[in-house]
Structures are given as structure tokens and as C-alpha cells.
Amino acid sequence: MPIYLVYFISSILEITPRMPNRITSTLGFTLVTVFALLMGDLAVAQPPGAEVTIKDFKFIPPEVRIKVGETVKWTNTEKRQYHSVWFQQAGDPEPPYIFPDEFTQRTFEKAGSFPYRCGPHPEMTGIVHVE
């Protein structure tokens, strides 16, 4: 929520006449700020449809099933090895590497089965089924 909306809504709350102005204003601003932060968190922290861990040169699990519009998140949990998630068969260019503790994610807007591989390690493969 943009900050000007927070101010706008607080200014509406400020005209509530029951409490002394200062308390109403502070309370209103606090409530609206908390609400705005919650809304922001909801927008940012959309739970993924599926999560894949990259560990020991494997995608775990190698096969996931999601619904159209959902997101898959891949997290590299290796100690020091980078990988990538490359939808080569879909015609994508090779993506950047994901280093340890980094993640990548992709939202699928069409139904189908989408195989992928790791760029540097062609033997590492996985597939996303979108229903």
C-alpha cells in the first residue's frame, strides 16, 4: 500500500470525534500502518505452489505438480556448488546460476508438463506438471 494512502486513511480516522485528537490520530495511524504492512507482506510473501530443494546435484523432488497460475520456487542448499534451472526445451536462454542459499522462482500460466535441467550439469533434470 502506498504511503500516501496510509496518510489519507489516517486523516479520515483523525476526524472521529469521540477521543481527544492526539490519541485518535496516533491510534489511527498505528492501526493503518499495521494494516498496510500486513497487506504488503501478503502481496510479497505469496506461498509457492511447490518448492524444490537443490542438494547433492539433485532437484528434490524431481517432479512437482501445481495448478495454473502457481509458482515453483527452487532453493540451492548446497554448501558451495552453484546450479541453474533451465527450461531449455521451452526455448529459454540459459539462465544465471543460483549460488548456495539463493533461490529462483517461476510462475506457470499455462497447463502442461515442463521439463527442465541444470545448465552446468545436464544430468540434473526435473519436471513441473501444471494442471
Ligand SMILES: [Cu+2]
Ligand atoms: Cu547443477
